[in-house]
Amino acid sequence: MLDQATIAVIKSTIPLLESAGPALTEHFYQRMFRDNPELKDVFNLAHQRSGGQPLALFNAVAAYARNIDNLGALAGAVERIAHKHTGFLIQPAQYHIVGSHLLATLKELGGEAVTEEILTAWGKAYGVLANIFIGRESEIYQEKAEQPGGWQGGRPFVITHKQAESDTITSFVLTPVDGLPVLDFQPGQYLSLKLAHPDLSYQEIRQYSLSDAPNGRSYRISVKRESRGQVSNLLHDKLQQGDRLEVMPPAGDFVLTARPDQAVVLISAGVGQTPMLSMLNQLLAMGHGADIRWLHACEQGALHGFKQDIHTKSRQHERLLSRVWYRVPTEQDQQGEDYDFTGTMVLAQVQDLLPVDAHYYCCGPLPFMASIKQQLLALGVSGERLHYEVFGPHQDL
Ligand SMILES: Cc1cc2nc3c(=O)[nH]c(=O)nc-3n(C[C@H](O)[C@H](O)[C@H](O)COP(=O)(O)OP(=O)(O)OC[C@H]3O[C@@H](n4cnc5c(N)ncnc54)[C@H](O)[C@@H]3O)c2cc1C
Ligand code: HEM
Known part of the structure; x- marks a missing residue:
């Protein structure tokens, strides 16, 4: 829990955050990839180039500051982000890396306006948020590992069927190499695939929504070829039936919520x-x-x-x-x-x-x-x- 003085300081920084905008998180990512280049194997660099990920992180940080005295309002966003993080196998120790670059970014971009008091308050506030994510992510990892057919981390799968669905969409049926059952998912959820290939400069992780109902034995995804897209083209052109890839357990908060009597x-x-x-x-x-x-x-x-x-x-x-x-x-x-x-x-x-x-x-x-x-x-x-x-x-x- 944060004390009232810290909450007041965080709120006082909202105008500063808003005037900085996503330039803040762009600077943060540049800094982080400079000092921790190993994270280029974790993040999708196309989302850095498009600005999508810096914007998503900025919006999350700004929403946190605005709701610092009403964290319940962030529950939906926390759930979505925690699910996404588990697809990238994010670990507690990495929160320290992100936190240190965020604070350093505030200092570097804020100049004299960012006092020691502000840095201390943001340090505490970041710690609280990081613990919320770490707690929820550890629950998700555990739930996925303990359920029938479940696992933790990357599990080797083999492509058992590949089928064109249109000029640009191809489906892939993925079956675990160990031949054991797979965890059921909630329709709407996605898989995260981890690929290392000579054609790729870094290891790449991508999400693909499951495109069929659960069957306990295999998963189906359907991938659109994106122009100049690294992984989608690799899947379309290079990976064939019999090839292996690593798959993280299904995740995601986009799921059916309608009752059986609702349209x-x-x-x-x-x-x-x-x-x-x-x-x-x-x-x-x-x-x-x-x-x-x-x-x-x-x-x-x-x-x-x-x-x-x-x-x-x-x-x-x-x-x-x-x-x-x-x-x-x-x-x-x-x-x-x-x-x-x-x-x-x-x-x-x-x-x-x-x-x-x-x-x-x-x-x-x-x-x-x-x-x-x-x-x-x-x-x-x-x-x-x-x-x-x-x-x-x-x-x-
Ligand atoms: C929850 C979720 C579910 C998803 N489900 C599906 C699904 O079911 N099916 C599906 O097909 N996709 C799905 N996606 C999208 C998928 O994860 C990938 O983003 C998509 O396949 C593109 O990946 P890629 O590696 O081919 O492209 P990337 O290499 O990531 O590139 C993405 C785009 O950026 C552009 N780009 C890359 N580098 C540059 C550069 N240097 N300059 C200019 N432009 C550049 C590329 O042209 C491309 O259009 C989902 C994503 C999420 C988050
Ligand atoms: C409190 C700290 C953090 C916040 C507020 C945060 C916020 C976010 C947000 C908002 C997203 C986008 C979610 C979505 O699209 O639904 C995201 C994705 C992601 N986060 Fe975090 N995150 C935090 C910590 C971390 C840490 C410690 C790591 C590990 C290095 C990490 C790695 C990632 C990755 C890899 C993605 C996906 C990026 C992509 O698709 O390009 N995050 N995070």
């Missing part, structure tokens, strides 16, 4: 359909008692993954209705029946399928999800009904 609307764009597939397959397997809507947007037919799968399921399950948007259908697409609307996803076109009391799950690029949120609010759906996953450093919509 569920699954909204995705592009490869954002992966967590939706696992949710959908689980809902169908459990015989969900209320309506399920599958709303998907993509560029055109050649990039429309899993279309046959969803088509078959919609025919088999009365409760499931699917609607698809192609942004730029080709002439060939126009002759087929694989999509319903042209252009970007406009929810007003399917308003009759969208009860305000349904649970909405959404995944796709950030601008897509921000648009969906605005459209749902305009249709009278409360923001709390919308659950979403960002395929990169988190940002609020």
Whole structure:
């Protein structure tokens, strides 16, 4: 617990933090990678270049300062970050490294405005936050290790099946090398893969949402080839059936929360359909008692993954209705029946399928999800009904 004097000092630094902005955390990361280059094997450097991770860390630090006397407000963010950290196998000793670079950054960027009193207060406050993460992460590690099929750290898996789903998306079925069962996950969660390969300058860790319901024996992920993306291209071009990689236990806080009698609307764009597939397959397997809507947007037919799968399921399950948007259908697409609307996803076109009391799950690029949120609010759906996953450093919509 922090004393009132420390809380007051932290609050007094909010304007300073806000004026520094994400430049603060950019400086922090540059410093940390300079002095602790071994962490380049842990962090995704593309998220440094894009600025996504410095922004996510800045937002977390600023939110901490703003809520320093009401830490309960941070519970959701702590849960999400702790899950993410476990995917990168973050350990307690590393908190000291991050803490020392954060404090040094404050001193270097704040100049005379950052007094000894401020540094002491932030040192204490960082310690409290670090302990919250360390505690929750140790619980998650333990839960994953103790559950049937569970494990801790990286476990060797082999690619047992590789299948193209569209021109850019390929699925991989991963089975443990030891042949033993695998831990069940909650649909919506992701795996973290650890790859070391001669094509890579550093060891790389990436998250991929599970794209099928749990089966106890193997996991399926579905990966989009990203232009100049290191790991996605390696998976598409180099890794084949029989190749091995290390996998961390499933994690993530984007999970189904709807009761069996509540309607569920699954909204995705592009490869954002992966967590939706696992949710959908689980809902169908459990015989969900209320309506399920599958709303998907993509560029055109050649990039429309899993279309046959969803088509078959919609025919088999009365409760499931699917609607698809192609942004730029080709002439060939126009002759087929694989999509319903042209252009970007406009929810007003399917308003009759969208009860305000349904649970909405959404995944796709950030601008897509921000648009969906605005459209749902305009249709009278409360923001709390919308659950979403960002395929990169988190940002609020
Ligand atoms: C929770 C979660 C779930 C996810 N689920 C999925 C999923 O189910 N399926 C899926 O396909 N992806 C998923 N992702 C995204 C995935 O983790 C990877 O980010 C994605 O595969 C890209 O990784 P990469 O190594 O190929 O690209 P990276 O090498 O990480 O590059 C990412 C982007 O940055 C650009 N870039 C890299 N270096 C430079 C440079 N020097 N200059 C300019 N631009 C550069 C690249 O062009 C690329 O577009 C998920 C992410 C998260 C966080
Ligand atoms: C109190 C201290 C810390 C805070 C506030 C913090 C905050 C964050 C946040 C906000 C994210 C993004 C989460 C998301 O996208 O959902 C994140 C991701 C991450 N954190 Fe931390 N973190 C802390 C400590 C650490 C430590 C000690 C390490 C280990 C060196 C670490 C390594 C990582 C990594 C590797 C990622 C993923 C980066 C990526 O995807 O590029 N963090 N952290």
